[in-house]
Amino acid sequence: MKILSKSRKRTRRKPAKGFVDHGKPGGKSWRLHFVNFGIYAALAGIAVRLVFVQVVQHPEFKKDAEAQYRKIYPAKAARGSIYDRNGMSLALNKSRNDLSIHKGYTRDAAKTGANLATLLQISQERVMRKLRGPSPYVVVARGIGDDEAKIIEKTKLPGVAITQSSERLYPFPSLSQVIGFTHADGKGGAGIELEFDRHLKGTDGWRILQQDAHGRSIMPILSLAKPTVAGTNIVLTVDHIMQAIVEEELTAAVNKYNAKGGNVIITDPTTGEILALASSSGQEAELQNKSDAAAWRVRGIADMFEPGSTFKIVTLMAALSEGKSLSDEIFCENGRFKIFGETINDSQEHGNLTLRDVFIHSSNIATAKLALECGKSKLYKAARNFGFGIKTGIELPGETAGILKKPADWSRFTLAAMSYGHEVTATSLQMAMAYGAVANGGLLMRPSIVKKVTRPGGQVVQEFKPEIIRRIMPHAIASQMTDILQGVIQSGTGTEAQIPGAAIAGKTGTAQKPTPSGKGYSNSHFVASFAGFYPTRAPKYLIYVMLDEPYPVHSGGMVAAPTFKRILERVLKIYERTYEPTPPTLAANIQTEKIDRVSTIPQLTGRNVDTAARILSAKNLTYRFRGAGNIVAQQTLDAEKSTVVLNLTSLALNSDYATMPNVVGFSVRRAVAALSLRGINAKVIGGGQVVGQAPEQDSKIRVRAQALLECKPPVSIASLVH
């Protein structure tokens, strides 16, 4: 107070001089006005700037603003599925649940992470390591189960999100190269996935979300979205059961005959449709490497080889077209024929043979003589007509045309060599199509592996109808050739392909492989092949079998023909009801084979009846149902009858009450699955292993009611140590 009163006195007592000069209240005060107007000027400047920024520059800033608020989220279109001709999924999309944590939104990221790790029974260590990283958004676990995902979503833990992504699945573990694969970005990488990518991929859409500076969405703008258009489905001509048979038999043959590899193709000769297309050398391990184009090639269309005697149908057609008669006799030089400085050998020594027998016994010498009679251009034309040296035009990537040299490039010996399938290369598919033309009465068909393209609802977008490339011979000649080919099976080189009661026509082939140096042919490396079809009239199945370097047995008749037979037998057993059961001896073989395969019966419990039946029939296993219902509850094996017995049950969704099973000791996943099978919902408390359940075992619980599962993490060795 002293200071206060003192200073007040001072001011009162002696008014400042300046006061009088320019500071006098009410007096002239230009300095005050100067400052005042200075401020107004500055405010005016701010106002001008505001007008400039808010009005003049508005469009520019609006653009900037929109750009940073809106994030376009691409929405991936669902990729189309690939089906076999019977509607079996060969490639499909499965949504996958990923669990992510947004650290900024959690109350305690570490605790949340630890809880989730316990619930999911995954390593806490790993979760923690991920959470310690710099990124605010962490994907903690990928591909977690639907049940867990649901449970986690129900908890609504802050900062925890389940995101769904799509995964391409190939449920049928075969036909890999034909179907191909998709890259991580969803683009097709091989096979049908690549060739029909444009159909399968659909049209991607997008959604615009408003976002904050950290990229988190503020609110969706519903009106700004381009819906996705799901990709169309591809229905293949392939029959997955035949494919399974072919793959099994091919693998068995390759093992049995010590072959390097092999191809088998089944086609429908009247339509050119491929029913099965398999090669054995594409091993699973090789297929892991998606960039290994060689591993992913479809060998049946990409690999060419000298076909050997199976090629003789070209010479045969040329000869018959020249008016040769089946009864014309040709001298076979007793197995050794020198011409143009080269020697042609027959595997068996023959004297005179009729034209028919030349082919039945597959005499190279006589075939060469026939070719020499026909001349270069006739043989070349016949080969061209059969489609050699030209791509078949199948809807698969990576096809090769094979090599059919032009007559101008031929040596003097080429004509003879080519007559029995040397100095010419072909793919397995070309061989199959050539034999198809003989089988169907002279029409070369364009092979097809895609039957139709359908919309998700099943509506057909595009259908691939059988396509005739050309008629390559009159019907009469085709039936003459069929007749000869039937003789091959009955009494010639192809007797190993005989199936009693079945009218089969076919031709064996045993080709020496050219030596790696390119000069001459190897005496130890062979390509054994067999092309045959059934039935001889109105053929339905044409099977081409090629085995690469079988050893030591290497002739087409001894290696490829039996493989053909085994495949055809199994196909007929499944598809031809009219086909008579095999004779006892054969049946016994099949029995043993079945017993051998008992250990490989798949786990079917919980499966739908139809699915179970399909799986078993594909494995060529007999089965029997016991009880009523639509779900396999239990499977047993009747060893005596080698029959799988499936006990059925109904999914109890329609009844009001279900019986509570015992789930104590189960993992959460298993317990929830067991309950959902009975229509009971599960409320899981804790995580890990179920240690308590309510209600008790065998008590009745209302369907869709919640059972309580008390869970604790299983005691780990680590926890005992510490």
Place this chain on the structure above:
Amino acid sequence: MKNTHFKIDSPLLIVVLSLLVIGVVIVYSASSFKAQEAHGDSHFFLKNHFYRVLAGLFLMLLVARIDYRFWLNCSPLLLPVCVVLLLFLLFSPDVIQIRGSRRWLDLGPIVVQPSDFARLALLLFLSLSLGASNFVRPKSIKSFGFHLGMILLVTVPVVAQPDVGSALAITLIALATLFVAGERLRHFFLLAVAAVPALALLLSQGGYRTSRIMDFVGSHQGGEPAWQAQQSLIAFGNGHVFGQGLGASRQKFHFLPDPFTDFIFAILGEELGLLGTLLIIALFAVLIWSAFRIAKNAPDFQGRILATGIAMSIAVYALTNMGVVLNLIPTTGIPLPFVSYGGSAMFVNLIAVGMLLNIGAQAKDAREPVRNRSFIARGRMARKHA
């Protein structure tokens, strides 16, 4: 008793109340998102701000009833206290540091910036001493030097915090009072000549200052301040004439780092558009006009200087803040008076307005006897008679 006219400067009071109300609304809009995120309560900052505004208004009215000469006479005590506080900030080990700066004092419920109080104390002291002719001879070089020394007493510790923005603002405000007080122009020129190398030195040293200036001059080559400036302009620009609508700001979603404190004007511009920003400009213009009118009609020289200083203080802070958010001057941490989220600056500004109101209540052109005037004047009278 026949005339019950309240001699309270109603335009000033209305303008200040308007700014406070607008401030509360925009603070709510701009802070709710951050409040929800950081405190789980979207009203967190609104509540705080509202209570502080109420407390500030109470202080303002209280101060308005106290004769401003009381504060003038207190200033020889207040100024040293403030300077000691500023020095304490510099040398105390447990002072909060934000971005390497020691500007704040944590008082529990509120974090204050002592430089705000020092600014007012300096104004009070300058008003007192400029009007005290027996102390130093007015308009002499000695007087100029003495007052400059007083200014440096406050600004040097502030520069050392470092808070060059506030220091420059305080210097500008204080020099304005010297100018209005009638100090010789040649002394000012002398100071200007001397200041050039000093400023150059100041700018060449501080790392963050230099980078801010470089950010500003070098047309946004990156960095946090450049990002802020760009985001601020986007807010204004996207606001257009009528704004995005109240509460519809999107820049507040982490784009602008301080949406309800230093950059509140940008959010206002985004939500209320040019109309809103020009309204604020107009309110400040009226406020400054009222303040200068009060200065002009102040009952004595010291009242005039003090009123001028307060008017300058509010004007310089408002202009600096607007200049920053409109990217006209480099970034400094100066809030928009009365509008920004309440800190010590708001309290100091409201207290200052209280003083202005008191000066206005004692205006020399008042025709009515003192006892018949407003409750403010009555309050003053009551003390006088006591």
